[in-house]
Amino acid sequence: MEKISAVIITFNEERNIVRCLQSLQGIVDEIVVVDSGSTDCTEALCRPFGVRFILHPFEGHIQQKNFAVKQASTQYVLSLDADEALSPELQASLREEKNRLQADGYTFNRLAIYCGRKRIHYSGWYPDSKIRLWNRQKGKWDGINPHDYVVMEHHAHIQHLKGDLLHYSYTSISDHIERSNKYTNIMAEEYFRMGRRSSIPAILFKPLWRFMHDYFVKLGFMDGYYGFVICTVVAFSTFLKYVKLYQLYRGSK
Numbered sequence: 001m002e003k004i005s006a007v008i009i010t011f012n013e014e015r016n017i018v019r020c021l022q023s024l025q026g027i028v029d030e031i032v033v034v035d036s037g038s039t040d041c042t043e044a045l046c047r048p049f050g051v052r053f054i055l056h057p058f059e060g061h062i063q064q065k066n067f068a069v070k071q072a073s074t075q076y077v078l079s080l081d082a083d084e085a086l087s088p089e090l091q092a093s094l095r096e097e098k099n100r101l102q103a104d105g106y107t108f109n110r111l112a113i114y115c116g117r118k119r120i121h122y123s124g125w126y127p128d129s130k131i132r133l134w135n136r137q138k139g140k141w142d143g144i145n146p147h148d149y150v151v152m153e154h155h156a157h158i159q160h161l162k163g164d165l166l167h168y169s170y171t172s173i174s175d176h177i178e179r180s181n182k183y184t185n186i187m188a189e190e191y192f193r194m195g196r197r198s199s200i201p202a203i204l205f206k207p208l209w210r211f212m213h214d215y216f217v218k219l220g221f222m223d224g225y226y227g228f229v230i231c232t233v234v235a236f237s238t239f240l241k242y243v244k245l246y247q248l249y250r251g252s253k
Contacts, residue, residue: 002101003029004094004133005072006080009064013082014040016168021049023085023166027094028078034068062148065141076101078133079141079150083168087111090163094133103159105134105152111164114226115172123220123230124213131158132165144190146183173229180237188244198246206242211235 006028010017017033024031031051035042036058046053054071058064069077078094080086086094090108097106109127112120120126131139131150139152152158170176191198211231214220220227 001099002076003074004076004078004098004101005030005032005074006078007032007034007065007068007072008080008082009034009036009061009068010038010042010046010082011036011058012038012040013042014038014045015171016083017042017045019085019168020080020082021046021051023091024078024080025049027086027091027098030073032068032071034064034071036064061146062141062143065148069136069140072136075135075137076133077136080132080165081167084110085166085168087164087166090161090165093161093163097159097161102157104138104156105131105150105158107131107158107160108133108163108165110167112167112169114169114176114230116168118223118226120223120226120230122218122222123215123227124218124234125230129160130165133161144187144194146186173233176230176233177236180233181240184237184240184244187241188248191241191245192248192252196245197249198242200246203239203242203246207235207239210238 004027006024008020008031010033021031031049032054033046033051034054034056036056043053052071056064056067065079069079107129109129112125114120131152134150134152138156139150141148142151143149170179214234215228215231220231223230
């Protein structure tokens with residue numbers, strides 16, 4: 001039976017970390033938590049679970065997650081965010097698959113739980129399939145901060161497992177808006193660094209297109225009130241991203 005290391009990055013995650021760690025019990029052989037200087041009870045809550053707790057300065061989501069993967073002692077790594085947890089069905093799939101682990105990487109569907117209560121099945125948020133278990137010699141984290149994803153070698157064999165990775169996303173609508181403001185700062189700066197540009201037409205039409213796509217094409221209206229809220233906030237985030245990018249270019253001149 002192949003061994004699996006769970007790797008998690010944290011910063012002030014006392015609200016979420018116990019739920020995450022509990023869902024890993026009996027599934028993985030090692031849990032590595034890489035923390036970027038939490039000032040709450042994150043470390044104290046991790047200790048009873050026998051985790052390997054490592055302090056490391058935060059250099060970006062992608063960089064921090066790749067550092068965490070390198071700390072694992074096994075070939076296969078299961079990477080979770082602190083606000084995620086394995087559903088019972090996904091736990092069962094992982095237990096069964098652990099007996100063979102023939103694929104290079106495994107995808108799971110990720111199901112968002114919004115405002116602590118509403119499971120979002122539409123709005124462009126589901127199934128949101130992600131590679132989260134993989135042979136670390138054949139893949140790594142990549143993307144544009146803060147939106148990271150695992151990139152595998154060209155001929156890697158990928159398999160999908162049943163069950164959902166539960167994502168306890170935003171605790172409130174205010175939390176969603178505040179974090180969107182923070183994340184769009186990061187994205188605008190990353191786009192600017194990469195040489196991507198913004199324009200007045202992009203500022204006007206990309207948010208509108210995003211709302212129409214998520215609310216109608218991706219059936220956001222099926223998620224009811226919260227579906228409308230999510231699609232609106234995501235569209236506003238698109239507006240913020242391109243406005244901030246536009247401002248960076250104006251400032252550079």
